[in-house]
Structures are given as structure tokens and as C-alpha cells.
């Protein structure tokens with residue numbers, strides 16, 4: 132089925148879109164009609180040329196689990212004290228060396244610094260742990276840590292926030308390659324930009340907790356807070372738990388249900404899986420969704436393993452556990468689809484020369500990716516080392532640019548349906564108006580995926596895309612319910628462990644040290660600093676024109692901020708029309724002739740963008756950055 136047939140067939144409400152640029156009437160992508168196959172799969176130098184039997188191919192694609200997924204994207208200017216504490220921890224600086232440095236700095240004018248490293252670090256001399264769920268366990272508390280972290284936000288946010296929305300995360304963090312020591316922290320996030328993450332409880336041991344007792348303190352205190360609110364100064368603030376974000380195995384554990392690889396493994400619907408050498412979920416539209424009540428009543432007995440401690444909370448046991456797009460869409464689906472292109476069956480595998488062409492394009496894009504991305508693009512030849520943030524970058528932005536004209540047309544159209552849908556669902560603005568359209572694109576992606584890649588394509592991660600639009604609506608965009616912010620914190624936490632002896636004690640001491648010096652500086656920092664240098668100088672303006680900042684000026688705006696000299700592009704054309712006008716998701720084509728220099732106030736810069744120019748220099752492409760920075 133083509134995308135156009137699917138869209139005519141589906142219940143998409145795209146016509147009711149409130150945006151000026153409605154999704155286009157569905158039709159085939161140019162050049163698709165002839166069904167031409169662009170790649171030469173007979174090329175014997177393809178990666179894994181022998182991989183063509185069903186078993187070999189799917190094992191190559193599905194045979195690896197990624198445990199640690201993303202790098203920290205945490206940035207910001209911290210105070211000198213905080214920087215010193217972090218520097219000491221990062222490089223394992225001896226206390227005596229730090230004492231000497233502090234003396235030197237104090238002698239050179241930094242008189243407010245403490246005289247000794249012990250005072251600087253304010254280290255707890257004793258950290259007492261207990262045993263829970265067969266592991267070492269420390270409860271740090273929810274109410275006190277919540278108040279402390281909310282207090283770091285700027286005053287205007289503190290004064291205007293009436294309800295504090297929070298999310299939880301439970302995940303395993305393997306510490307060393309050489310042993311199976313794992314931390315199982317319970318993390319909390321405050322859902323105010325920039326999102327703050329902090330630990331509530333930490334469990335450490337071998338493998339994983341043997342039962343769910345390690346959640347009891349958290350659930351008990353959370354229950355009190357959700358019921359009675361939280362005292363913040365003179366104000367009693369209402370707190371709501373928006374979501375509990377976990378990857379699929381951890382979610383199954385904390386919900387007390389069977390794993391996603393089981394026959395009734397989907398936590399959103401009751402369809403029975405089909406075993407095809409791996410568990411698949413073939414039903415695309417005719418399934419019954421689980422409800423809070425059906426979950427609590429354990430109506431589908433084969434779905435449940437035990438009773439989750441979370442059932443004692445006033446939350447929806449189905450909706451409060453969203454699909455985590457970091458693990459499931461980026462590390463799950465996007466990675467799997469790329470692996471099918473580079474080592475899948477001959478009929479949809481890219482030739483070695485096409486892979487090389489894509490790699491060259493990805494590397495060329497490095498100069499266009501702003502510093503707000505943790506990483507620059509890498510080629511498919513390094514796919515084993517790609518982090519979750521790199522899959523996200525490919526899925527939302529670079530894939531559209533580098534695959535066009537190289538990937539076979541039907542596979543490209545299929546990828547684009549996923550890419551555009553996810554662009555809509557990560558954007559808090561777009562998700563409000565176009566979630567139904569995104570959902571219909573994902574239904575197409577799943578159905579067409581079966582046609583293109585076979586029934587084995589429909590594993591749990593792919594199937595979960597059929598539920599993800601609902602979660603995006605519920606949370607106001609996928610970044611509000613994804614693992615990205617938590618994963619950043621987990622990586623910071625991993626770096627707190629310096630050696631194998633008492634990792635739990637080390638982590639808790641480092642947390643207390645950082646806590647004691649943590650200032651409001653990072654949370655109060657401006658959304659972004661304006662640069663005049665590529666690639667950090669490209670933005671979408673609030674009137675939806677595109678601009679490059681070219682120079683600073685001495686002229687000032689009413690509010691005193693310095694105006695900036697910008698090259699503004701006004702005539703913006705779509706860069707593609709399938710599956711919709713690309714301007715819907717902030718992708719614009721323009722040219723130098725359509726630009727002029729203007730003096731602007733920085734307040735008109737609405738969001739960052741990626742700008743890339745065609746090699747002939749005539750055509751310029753802008754892609755609005757849609758995910759949370």
C-alpha cells in the first residue's frame with residue numbers, strides 16, 4: 132500500500148488541521164511510480180554480504196542490546212565553586228592538591244572560596260545504607276529534594292508556578308565492564324524548562340533488585356505529597372505525577388507485568404503476540420486498549436506477574452507509563468531500520484557505494500550542526516557506536532537530507548512517514564494540532580514496514596509506535612515523557628563512581644557535595660546565547676522567517692539588549708511535499724536572492740535551526756530544531 136492509499140483509507144483528521152500549512156493531499160513521491168530500484172545490491176563489497184537468510188538477517192539486526200545509550204548534553208556556566216567540585220570529582224584530585232590550589236586562588240583575589248577541600252566539598256563523613264530487594268539501598272527522600280531543586284529556579288518561575296508537574300524514572304545503570312555491579316536509582320524530574328533531574332533513592336548490587344521493595348519509600352512519600360501537596364515557603368503547592376518513564380524491561384518490572392517479549396507483553400493493548408523467531412504484534416488497528424481499571428483488576432491475567440507498588444497511587448496505571456521514544460523509537464526503531472539498510476536482505480540493502488555516499492553527506496553536515504547538539508553526525512560505518520542522541524538527530528533532521536535520492540524511493544517514503552510523525556510528536560506546539568495526522572503516518576509506517584521488510588518487522592518497539600501519539604498528547608510532547616533527561620543524569624551519576632569499592636557510598640557523597648554548592652546559575656541562564664559564527668548563528672524568527680546572525684551592533688532595543696545584524700530569508704518554499712508540505716515541521720527551502728540584511732532585537736529569535744547550503748551555493752535549507760534543548 133502506498134502512503135497515498137493509506138491516507139485515503141485512514142481516519143486521519145489532517146483536514147481539520149488548524150495550521151495554515153496542512154498536510155498535502157497524499158500522492159506518490161516523484162519517481163516512485165516506476166518502482167525503480169536505485170541500489171545495486173549485487174555489490175559484493177556490501178557490509179555483511181552473506182546475510183540474506185531470514186534468521187541471519189534478523190539476528191544481525193536484533194542481536195544486540197544497548198545498555199548505555201546517550202551522552203550527557205548538559206551544558207551551562209556554573210559558579211567557580213561548583214566548577215572546582217566537578218573538576219575535583221572528574222579528575223580524582225587529591226585533597227592536598229586541591230588545598231594548595233585553593234590557597235593559590237584565594238591569594239589571587241578569589242577570597243570567597245573556602246580554605247580547604249573538605250569545606251569545599253562538604254562531604255558527609257558517614258553514609259549509611261540498608262539492605263532492600265537483595266541490594267544495598269539508600270533513601271534520599273522526595274519532599275526535601277523536590278523543595279531544594281525547585282528552589283533553584285528563577286524567582287519569576289517560583290512565583291508563578293501553581294502546580295508542580297513531576298516525572299519519575301527507574302532504570303538500571305551498569306557501572307563496570309568487568310563486573311555485573313549495577314545501580315538502580317529512582318530519579319525524579321521537575322517538568323519546568325530546563326528540566327531538573329535528581330535522585331530520590333539509589334539501590335546498588337548485582338544484576339537487578341530481586342523484588343519491588345526498593346520502591347516502597349518512594350511510593351509512600353509520593354502518595355502523601357500527591358494528596359497533601361508540598362510546603363514551599365509560605366505556599367502549599369499541588370504536585371502531580373505526569374509519568375513514570377522507563378525502558379521496556381524496567382517498565383515491565385516496576386509494573387509487575389510480563390516482559391514485552393511475552394505473548395501479552397504490550398502494556399497498552401491486549402493483543403496476543405505472534406512468535407516468528409521473535410515476538411511480533413501483527414494487529415495494526417483492531418486491538419483493545421488496556422485501561423486503568425482493567426489493569427488494576429488484572430483482567431488479562433497473562434499480562435501480570437505481581438502487584439506493582441504504584442497501584443496505591445492515584446494515577447492511571449496505563450497512561451502514566453508512556454512509551455519512551457528514546458529507547459523505543461530512537462534506539463529501537465530507527466537503529467533497526469538503519470541496520471536493515473546496511474546489513475538486511477538484498478532487496479532492501481544499500482550498496483557499499485550508496486552507504487559511502489550517505490557517510491560522505493553525513494560528515495559534510497558536521498559543519499552545519501549547532502553546538503546545542505551533543506554530537507556531530509557520524510557515518511553508518513560507525514553505527515555500532517551511535518548514541519541515542521545521534522539516532523534522534525538522524526530521525527528528526529539529518530536523515531531527510533542525506534537519504535534523499537540515494538535510498539530507494541519506497542523505503543525513503545517509508546522513512547519519511549516516521550520522521551515527520553516524530554517531528555510532530557516531539558514538538559509541544561505541533562503535537563497540539565497534528566497528533567492525529569502523526570498517528571496516521573505511524574499506522575502507515577507500521578503497516579508498510581510489514582510489506583517492505585516482512586512480518587518480523589513488527590516487534591514490540593515498532594508496534595509501540597501505534598500507542599506513542601496518545602502519550603505525546605497526554606504529556607504535551609515526547610520530550611516531556613522521554614528518557615533523554617534521565618539518561619543525561621545517569622551518565623553524570625556513572626562518572627561519580629571512581630573505583631569498585633562501595634560505589635553506592637561514593638555516589639551519595641558526590642551527590643551531597645554537588646548539592647551543597649549547586650547554584651541557580653544554570654537554571655537562570657538564557658535559553659541560548661547568540662553567536663555570529665556558523666553553525667551557531669541560525670534561527671527561525673517568530674514571524675516564521677529564517678535568519679543568520681551576521682554581526683553585533685551597538686544599537687540597543689527598548690529593553691536595553693543589543694540589536695543584532697541578521698540576514699533574513701523571507702520567501703520560504705517547501706523542501707519536500709511528501710508526506711506533507713515540509714513547512715509544517717519547520718523545514719524550509721530558500722536562497723540568497725530571497726534574503727536581506729536587517730537590524731533585529733534578539734527577542735525575535737524564536738528557535739534555533741540547522742542551516743545547510745547546497746554545493747552550488749544557490750539553495751539554502753533551514754530545519755527548525757523541534758526537540759527540547
Ligand SMILES: [Zn+2]
Nearest residue numbers: 397398399400
Ligand atoms: Zn499494543
